[in-house]
Amino acid sequence: MEMVRFVSTKEGEVMKVGEVVFATVLNTLTTVLMSRDFISFEDDNKDGGMKGLVRKMVMAMAAPNLDDFYLIFSGLDLQGLNKKTKELIARICSMWESVIRERREGASDDPSKQDFLNILIRSGYSDDQINQLFMELLTAGADTSSSTLEWAMAELIKSPESMKKVHEELAREISDNLPKASDLPHLPYLQACVKETLRLHPSAPLLLPRRASVSCEVMNYTIPKDSQIWVNAWAIGRDPMNWEDPLVFKPERFLNSAVDFKGNNLEFIPFGAGRRICPGLPMAARLLPLILASLTHFFDWSLPNGTTPDELDMNDKFGVTLQKEQPLLIIPKVRK
Secondary structure (H helix, E strand, O other): HHHHHHHHHHOOOOOOOOHHHHHHHHHHHHHHHHHHOOOOOOOOOOOOOOOHHHHHHHHHHOOOHHHHOOHHHOOOOOOHHHHHHHHHHHHHOOOOOOHHHHHHHHHHHHHHHHHHHHHHHHOOHHHHHHHHHHHHHHHHHHHHHHHHHHHHHHHHHOOHHHHHHHHHHHHHHHOOOOOOHHHHHHHHHHHHHHHHHHHHHOOOOOOOEEEEEEEEEEOOEEEOOOOOEOOOHHHHHHOOOHHHHHHHHOOOHOOOOOOOOOOOOOOOOOOHHHOOOOOOOHHHHHHHHHHHHHHOOOOOEEEEHHHHHOOOOOOOOOOOOOOEEEOEEEEEEEEE
């Protein structure tokens, strides 16, 4: 995996692991969509690069907009958010315009390029429809997955005993090999670490809003038609009525437990539930543990400047995604 090779070159250096993970996730998504990596691990998140533009897009989406609260301002774009968003969309979409053009000009029958883009082209989708779909998938998938993995690494570093158990399980089950999807059923503790991270730090703490299609009553509360409904997955995952020691990182709670994040257990819904459950769940369920396994199997990690695990800052900042207030700075060392 390119990520492992890149991190190996940074041995002994302080690095932002979240940036490396972001690049890995984004390239995985663009490979699935159009068989191409779009950013380099050497990209330092410059404003003009794909990584920087996607991050700016997510921030623009999270910014409070007066138009949403006061109808009198609707369409005026007093804060310039609509203009900024349109500019960002145009800049991001321009990065794959040539790929779409090449496919439309005759490469769509190439057996090595039978990806999502080819399916959309053969199905008659317009360029505008493809651009909109790709934008939604990339902005929704890259930032959420990378923030979850950054939190997972922070929790494991803060809990050396949990990290030790992950190392022992990986050494026992996959030896010196690169972790692959077929290994995941044999890595229950690693999977439990991912679940526990999603419980404590759901990437979308308020999920996506719903709207009441009809007036109804829920638990003696009247919900008027067209009300916007927010589901607080962050609070649900920390509810002491459902979780023992809810603020403690304890992956063991998921061992020998049927509780999962696939929408059947309403006390644990980081991806939502029902017909509107996150469509990226199947991919995230594989990608998150695979990347976490690679980071922990091939490297030992330490904090810079003599910082101890107990001193690690675990504060978060609210947005569309729940991110660490301070990026996780850690030092990799190749495991022998």
